[in-house]
Amino acid sequence: MVIAVASGKGGTGKTTVAVSLALAAAGTSDSRPLLLDCDVEEPNSGLFLDIDYTFEKKTGVPVPVVDPDRCDFCGTCSEVCVWNAIAVAGRKVLVFRDLCHGCGSCTLACPRGAITEVTHVTGLLEGGSDGLIDFARGTLNVGQAMAVPVISALLENYLPVSDERTVVIDSSPGTSCPMVEAVGSSDYVILVTEPTPFGLHDLKAAVEVVVGQLGLPAGVVINRDGIGNSDVEHYCHRQGLPLLARIPMDRKIAEVLSDGTSLIQGLPEYRDMFIEILEKVKESER
Ligand code: SF4
Ligand code: SF4
Numbered sequence: 001m002v003i004a005v006a007s008g009k010g011g012t013g014k015t016t017v018a019v020s021l022a023l024a025a026a027g028t029s030d031s032r033p034l035l036l037d038c039d040v041e042e043p044n045s046g047l048f049l050d051i052d053y054t055f056e057k058k059t060g061v062p063v064p065v066v067d068p069d070r071c072d073f074c075g076t077c078s079e080v081c082v083w084n085a086i087a088v089a090g091r092k093v094l095v096f097r098d099l100c101h102g103c104g105s106c107t108l109a110c111p112r113g114a115i116t117e118v119t120h121v122t123g124l125l126e127g128g129s130d131g132l133i134d135f136a137r138g139t140l141n142v143g144q145a146m147a148v149p150v151i152s153a154l155l156e157n158y159l160p161v162s163d164e165r166t167v168v169i170d171s172s173p174g175t176s177c178p179m180v181e182a183v184g185s186s187d188y189v190i191l192v193t194e195p196t197p198f199g200l201h202d203l204k205a206a207v208e209v210v211v212g213q214l215g216l217p218a219g220v221v222i223n224r225d226g227i228g229n230s231d232v233e234h235y236c237h238r239q240g241l242p243l244l245a246r247i248p249m250d251r252k253i254a255e256v257l258s259d260g261t262s263l264i265q266g267l268p269e270y271r272d273m274f275i276e277i278l279e280k281v282k283e284s285e286r
Contacts, residue, residue: 006204013223024274037137061102123150
């Protein structure tokens with residue numbers, strides 16, 4: 001089962017939940033869980049694990065290169081590019097590689113076969129294990145704008161897996177393309193939020209995307225329970241969204257996390273909470 005952990009905004013505890021969920025799954029199955037950190041702009045799940053990395057691969061986008069001897073500057077490539085990543089200016093073809101999505105349309109459309117493609121490296125995939133779980137992450141290179149190709153390369157590299165294996169995806173925060181790409185291939189989405197007006201606002205946006213647009217089953221984990229009010233709970237009730245767990249506002253949790261230790265390894269009394277979340281999620285599949 002592939003479980004994505006997402007949130008309407010960063011800083012809600014998404015990574016805390018994803019890491020603890022993967023570690024909790026390690027004790028409940030014979031097959032080693034896989035944690036995929038798809039938050040490629042800030043892949044920090046690995047900070048809470050002691051990973052021995054054994055795999056490394058550069059990833060990128062195939063961008064066009066124009067042969068000036070073949071090109072007749074007809075402008076067809078520019079017309080088919082919906083991203084405005086290629087333009088013809090007089091007797092010059094300009095390629096804006098940071099805008100290029102690597103779709104290949106210009107290459108196919110060029111009537112003179114003047115376009116070839118080269119890989120523009122935009123990120124790095126790394127994988128390994130800490131003995132309990134397998135782990136992989138994608139990292140978007142500094143200065144690069146497009147997270148989606150790195151996320152899709154990571155998912156393509158590691159999915160699908162065998163049916164018995166639990167996969168946890170630490171998604172990009174927010175509700176834009178990187179989040180959609182990260183959660184799109186999952187069977188269930190856990191939305192992490194805080195019980196505050198801001199948390200509720202972003203939760204609603206995430207529910208609209210995950211449930212409303214993608215049609216995926218979802219449940220909610222309230223983090224820092226005890227602050228704010230009960231509006232998130234009422235909203236979940238009205239929407240029929242299962243409330244999977246409440247993680248209390250607890251200074252001990254902050255201390256453990258700031259020390260670089262995962263929640264359930266630093267505070268083992270929380271392990272049962274995450275095993276219960278897994279059971280509820282798996283139950284929803286039946
Ligand atoms: S479509 Fe091909 S021939 Fe036409 S301008 Fe683009 S690269 Fe040149
Ligand atoms: S590969 Fe796609 S996005 Fe890139 S320049 Fe060509 S048409 Fe545009």
